[in-house]
Amino acid sequence: MATHISRHLHFAGHTISCIYSRSRESAVKLASEFGSIGTNISAEVPKNADYYIIAIPDDMIEDVILKFKDCEGIWLHTAGAISVEVFKEYQSRYGVFYPLQTLNSDRSVLLEDTPILVEGSSPGVLESIHLLAASISQNIHEIDSSSRLTIHLSAVFANNFSNHMVHLAQKLLEDQGIDGKLLIPILKETFSKLEEFNAIDAQTGPAFRGDQKTLQKHLELLKDKPELKNLYTFISRSIDSTRD
Amino acid sequence: MATHISRHLHFAGHTISCIYSRSRESAVKLASEFGSIGTNISAEVPKNADYYIIAIPDDMIEDVILKFKDCEGIWLHTAGAISVEVFKEYQSRYGVFYPLQTLNSDRSVLLEDTPILVEGSSPGVLESIHLLAASISQNIHEIDSSSRLTIHLSAVFANNFSNHMVHLAQKLLEDQGIDGKLLIPILKETFSKLEEFNAIDAQTGPAFRGDQKTLQKHLELLKDKPELKNLYTFISRSIDSTRD
Numbered sequence: 400m401a402t403h404i405s406r407h408l409h410f411a412g413h414t415i416s417c418i419y420s421r422s423r424e425s426a427v428k429l430a431s432e433f434g435s436i437g438t439n440i441s442a443e444v445p446k447n448a449d450y451y452i453i454a455i456p457d458d459m460i461e462d463v464i465l466k467f468k469d470c471e472g473i474w475l476h477t478a479g480a481i482s483v484e485v486f487k488e489y490q491s492r493y494g495v496f497y498p499l500q501t502l503n504s505d506r507s508v509l510l511e512d513t514p515i516l517v518e519g520s521s522p523g524v525l526e527s528i529h530l531l532a533a534s535i536s537q538n539i540h541e542i543d544s545s546s547r548l549t550i551h552l553s554a555v556f557a558n559n560f561s562n563h564m565v566h567l568a569q570k571l572l573e574d575q576g577i578d579g580k581l582l583i584p585i586l587k588e589t590f591s592k593l594e595e596f597n598a599i600d601a602q603t604g605p606a607f608r609g610d611q612k613t614l615q616k617h618l619e620l621l622k623d624k625p626e627l628k629n630l631y632t633f634i635s636r637s638i639d640s641t642r643d
Numbered sequence: 644m645a646t647h648i649s650r651h652l653h654f655a656g657h658t659i660s661c662i663y664s665r666s667r668e669s670a671v672k673l674a675s676e677f678g679s680i681g682t683n684i685s686a687e688v689p690k691n692a693d694y695y696i697i698a699i700p701d702d703m704i705e706d707v708i709l710k711f712k713d714c715e716g717i718w719l720h721t722a723g724a725i726s727v728e729v730f731k732e733y734q735s736r737y738g739v740f741y742p743l744q745t746l747n748s749d750r751s752v753l754l755e756d757t758p759i760l761v762e763g764s765s766p767g768v769l770e771s772i773h774l775l776a777a778s779i780s781q782n783i784h785e786i787d788s789s790s791r792l793t794i795h796l797s798a799v800f801a802n803n804f805s806n807h808m809v810h811l812a813q814k815l816l817e818d819q820g821i822d823g824k825l826l827i828p829i830l831k832e833t834f835s836k837l838e839e840f841n842a843i844d845a846q847t848g849p850a851f852r853g854d855q856k857t858l859q860k861h862l863e864l865l866k867d868k869p870e871l872k873n874l875y876t877f878i879s880r881s882i883d884s885t886r887d
Contacts, residue, residue: 604803
């Protein structure tokens with residue numbers, strides 16, 4: 400997250416004055432892209448930046464806020480599931496800058512269309528955050544912490560869980576020595592369809608048709624994989640419940 | 644399936660001599676696209692076609708084979724989960740022509756890249772089926788009935804189940820009055836990533852990070868939706884088991 404956001408802000412013309420990380424090595428490496436300071440020493444972090452952006456695991460956010468409570472500026476975190484209130488005891492100007500996207504460190508993503516969900520401690524702060532977000536994306540939404548958590552949960556289904564289904568599919572093939580590339584065209588169409596249809600209107604397959612014989616054949620194939628068999632049964636039942 | 648395959652074969656230059664369906668209306672409608680006979684009367688079906696292609700629900704395949712057992716030609720079905728042996732008692736030249744794709748009647752799909760899984764009752768018949776398939780796709784695979792069932796199961800995970808995850812995500816948003824369009828960029832990236840990475844290498848999110856606090860927040864949000872909560876727990880556990 401830190402890599403993606405800092406690169407986008409840098410390319411949008413903002414000055415990244417410092418990258419702070421527990422790992423000096425990774426701080427220096429990222430900072431070198433921007434010709435800025437990379438450090439793991441809190442005293443080396445400028446006290447007067449316009450923005451302080453926290454992009455670290457959720458569990459550590461409060462520790463970092465505490466550690467830098469003498470740094471004044473607009474403090475932001477980038478987490479889907481952390482309330483904006485986490486800043487309240489320590490800072491007066493703060494908010495949230497949450498890109499609704501799946502980010503891997505080894506793949507660059509254009510954030511231009513990615514929704515950035517913003518929240519601010521006051522109308523003025525919110526406006527500043529909005530402007531910052533608008534410098535890297537055209538898709539800004541003011542969303543409170545409670546709705547952001549729902550959206551984050553929804554993204555877990557849309558991305559993490561759907562991706563896991565694809566992983567299970569690839570593993571089923573791999574276990575039989577069948578090339579997983581066979582699935583590429585159906586994956587393309589699956590998601591291309593979702594640009595035109597709601598998922599419910601795009602659905603096909605045995606569970607959605609109520610085709611019990613095929614379900615039984617699939618379960619028979621999974622008889623030595625109890626966990627997968629349960630998952631198959633449970634998801635098929637959930638699909639069945641969406642039929643008219 | 645009948646619509647998609649017959650259109651593709653027609654555009655590839657084959658003559659669709661007859662469309663037979665239980666519903667005369669739908670047979671006539673589809674046949675009219677090709678200037679051919681549409682009928683629900685079995686006696687009107689030509690006895691001497693090169694190919695007879697069955698594209699109907701799995702449960703009815705054997706009845707149709709029986710009904711037309713005096714029609715000689717190469718008989719094909721288009722099902723993922725039905726063995727080629729279904730023809731054995733009734734025909735001498737037969738096989739399978741299974742496009743590994745998700746097909747909705749109201750959306751056209753180019754089958755050019757779609758894998759067509761073929762199987763034949765003899766090397767000569769297989770060659771004919773291969774040629775037929777090659778007229779509409781560049782991606783033909785000779786696959787036996789047992790492997791085809793595994794591939795079909797895998798496609799259920801890759802397409803039906805992943806699509807259902809997206810449906811659940813869209814429903815979570817809709818229930819809170821949040822626009823489901825917010826998810827379009829993350830869906831695009833989810834599947835664009837899968838062209839470059841295996842799903843396991845693309846995975847992100849709380850379950851994959853082992854982020855128990857976020858999992859708990861999500862479960863709390865689902866406390867009044869027991870079925871969804873169970874699904875969330877079960878899939879998260881399955882994701883957790885894939886971590887290094």
